[in-house]
Amino acid sequence: MSVFAYPSEVIREAEVPLLEAGVPLMARAARALANIGIDTLTADLGRVTGTRVCVLAGPGNNAGDALFAAATLGRRGAAVTVIALFDRTHDEGLTAARRSGAQVLAFASTEADDDPTSTEAADPSSDSTRTVPARNGSTRAEALRELSRADLVLDGILGTGGRRGLPGHIASLIAAWAPHRTGNLIAVDVPSDLSPDSDGAETRLHADRTVTFGGLKAELVDPRVHEFTGSIDVIDIGLGLDTGLAVAELLDADDLAADFPRPEASGHKYSRGVVGVLAGSEDYPGAGVLTTTSAVNTGAGMVRYLGSPFVAEFVIGVHPEVVSASGRVNAVIFGPGDPEPEFVQGATEALSDSHIPVVIDAGGLDMVGRAEAMIGTWMAERPIIITPHAGELARMLSRLLGEIITAGRIGQDPVGWARQAAEVTGTIVVLKGHHTVIAAPDGLVVLPEPGPASLATAGSGDVLAGILGTLAAIASAEHRYDGDDSPLPHADWARLAGLGVLVHNAAGQRAVSASGFADALTEVVGELIHGAELISGTD
Numbered sequence: 001m002s003v004f005a006y007p008s009e010v011i012r013e014a015e016v017p018l019l020e021a022g023v024p025l026m027a028r029a030a031r032a033l034a035n036i037g038i039d040t041l042t043a044d045l046g047r048v049t050g051t052r053v054c055v056l057a058g059p060g061n062n063a064g065d066a067l068f069a070a071a072t073l074g075r076r077g078a079a080v081t082v083i084a085l086f087d088r089t090h091d092e093g094l095t096a097a098r099r100s101g102a103q104v105l106a107f108a109s110t111e112a113d114d115d116p117t118s119t120e121a122a123d124p125s126s127d128s129t130r131t132v133p134a135r136n137g138s139t140r141a142e143a144l145r146e147l148s149r150a151d152l153v154l155d156g157i158l159g160t161g162g163r164r165g166l167p168g169h170i171a172s173l174i175a176a177w178a179p180h181r182t183g184n185l186i187a188v189d190v191p192s193d194l195s196p197d198s199d200g201a202e203t204r205l206h207a208d209r210t211v212t213f214g215g216l217k218a219e220l221v222d223p224r225v226h227e228f229t230g231s232i233d234v235i236d237i238g239l240g241l242d243t244g245l246a247v248a249e250l251l252d253a254d255d256l257a258a259d260f261p262r263p264e265a266s267g268h269k270y271s272r273g274v275v276g277v278l279a280g281s282e283d284y285p286g287a288g289v290l291t292t293t294s295a296v297n298t299g300a301g302m303v304r305y306l307g308s309p310f311v312a313e314f315v316i317g318v319h320p321e322v323v324s325a326s327g328r329v330n331a332v333i334f335g336p337g338d339p340e341p342e343f344v345q346g347a348t349e350a351l352s353d354s355h356i357p358v359v360i361d362a363g364g365l366d367m368v369g370r371a372e373a374m375i376g377t378w379m380a381e382r383p384i385i386i387t388p389h390a391g392e393l394a395r396m397l398s399r400l401l402g403e404i405i406t407a408g409r410i411g412q413d414p415v416g417w418a419r420q421a422a423e424v425t426g427t428i429v430v431l432k433g434h435h436t437v438i439a440a441p442d443g444l445v446v447l448p449e450p451g452p453a454s455l456a457t458a459g460s461g462d463v464l465a466g467i468l469g470t471l472a473a474i475a476s477a478e479h480r481y482d483g484d485d486s487p488l489p490h491a492d493w494a495r496l497a498g499l500g501v502l503v504h505n506a507a508g509q510r511a512v513s514a515s516g517f518a519d520a521l522t523e524v525v526g527e528l529i530h531g532a533e534l535i536s537g538t539d
């Protein structure tokens with residue numbers, strides 16, 4: 001099911017009225033965390049009793065979640081050690097943990113040793129002010145020993161109230177612990193030292209699992225942080241968040257099964273959607289065949305081939321149902337296989353006097369943002385979905401922004417660059433890769449589940465373009481997009497593109513070549529359409 005990601009502030013704001021009304025949010029969070037702790041220990045060791053659990057406790061409510069959960073684990077027979085890393089922590093949580101039998105080690109900061117690079121114990125004779133027993137060599141050694149022999153560690157140092165960058169004594173403790181770690185590490189809500197910057201990754205907390213509360217935090221969707229989060233569980237604690245405030249939506253196979261557009265019982269070929277394909281050239285006729293095969297097999301009401309007669313012969317030889325006569329279309333795919341400019345005219349006619357969507361891929365991407373080109377006239381007043389990989393996006397943005405942007409830079413921050421490209425071009429950007437990122441001009445991001453690596457093969461992008469163009473034609477026909485009556489918001493087009501990527505992924509799971517993916521669509525789309533009908537019993 002769709003998971004939405006929100007800025008942490010949105011989640012914190014949603015908590016306020018509920019907390020004022022006495023809703024036990026922390027108890028809900030801690031209960032879910034404890035259950036996941038129990039499952040983890042049981043999966044690893046077959047029991048909770050007699051296992052060792054450590055809590056890294058910070059100064060705020062994040063520690064509260066961890067301490068209450070640890071209290072539950074203590075009552076279930078785990079030996080719990082709390083390592084209090086600040087001069088204060090969550091009082092009620094600490095009391096609950098103590099009552100369940102936890103031992104508490106105080107290992108708090110002193111100003112003198114707040115050096116992140118230091119791995120030495122502080123001088124116990126230091127006279128810094130502190131309100132908990134002084135950090136000293138033996139406490140540090142004890143903390144390290146407890147961490148190293150723990151079966152499960154809960155990172156409750158900092159949550160959404162944390163400024164990133166841990167105090168030196170904590171960073172150095174983590175660095176010293178890392179080589180000796182054997183147990184599981186669960187980050188509570190967000191990893192405490194989370195930052196997409198991978199500098200010093202070896203000295204940071206690498207969680208096996210992150211249990212986040214209320215809603216997915218926006219910073220957790222960046223693929224770069226996944227080496228620090230591990231798998232992510234989103235726990236509903238009843239915040240009732242408004243999805244309109246989400247900054248990202250994650251899609252998986254369940255969303256595809258639920259939302260793939262199925263033909264209406266009383267529909268006809270025009271109501272299903274006609275897709276125009278301008279793909280392939282004398283140099284790359286195969287791209288025309290792959291894109292049209294994909295469009296046919298994704299279930300278009302009709303596919304019109306708009307490119308050169310040379311390529312049309314191949315296309316119609318394979319698919320007699322494809323029409324090459326000009327006529328009305330509900331969406332156009334432009335660019336796979338670099339179609340020659342003289343055939344762009346056919347597409348221009350198909351697009352005239354309409355606001356229908358266009359999917360732009362490969363060769364067509366060089367036209368994006370060039371108002372002077374004939375094709376520039378297409379760009380106005382219609383939804384445009386562009387499908388660059390990192391190299392193509394780098395080239396396009398270098399041209400549009402007037403600076404050198406490399407594919408490597410795009411790979412460092414795909415979400416950020418896809419967002420920027422969407423804003424600059426006003427298009428829905430499908431930045432292809434293992435983690436395909438879809439960004440809309442209003443900043444919304446859609447993240448489909450990653451597909452199989454077998455998709456990384458020549459012609460695979462042509463198949464994706466065929467799928468996206470067909471889904472766009474189906475949506476455009478359904479919403480009568482050639483009129484002005486019911487324009488779809490950017491978010492809907494971005495989500496539609498996300499479903500298209502999931503269809504492509506499913507095809508990628510059944511074949512190893514682009515023509516294999518295009519053929520496999522018959523089965524994938526057949527199951528999406530007929531499978532659901534069989535289950536629901538409709539005809």
Ligand SMILES: NC(=O)C1=CN([C@@H]2O[C@H](COP(=O)(O)OP(=O)(O)OC[C@H]3O[C@@H](n4cnc5c(N)ncnc54)[C@H](O)[C@@H]3O)[C@@H](O)[C@H]2O)[C@@H](O)CC1
Pocket residue numbers: 015019025026029030058059060061062063065157158159160161162163164165166167188189190213
């Ligand atoms: N408000 C609630 O009742 C709920 C809170 N929840 C938990 O509470 C967390 C948020 O709690 P808080 O607002 O107390 O925030 P934190 O638990 O993140 O702690 C904030 C405190 O840490 C200090 N701090 C922040 N960054 C620091 C740094 N880099 N170095 C040293 N000190 C630093 C701040 O000055 C502040 O005192 C959430 O992440 C979640 O785990 C959940 O239990 C849901 C309900």
Ligand SMILES: Nc1ncnc2c1ncn2[C@@H]1O[C@H](COP(=O)(O)OP(=O)(O)O)[C@@H](O)[C@H]1O
Pocket residue numbers: 362389432433434435436450451452453454455456457458459460461462463464504
């Ligand atoms: N490692 C990977 N894992 C999953 N999918 C991938 C991976 N690498 C590439 N892909 C997908 O394969 C397709 C490749 O498209 P593209 O590079 O345009 O190929 P071509 O231009 O040869 O058609 C894209 O949909 C992309 O998301």
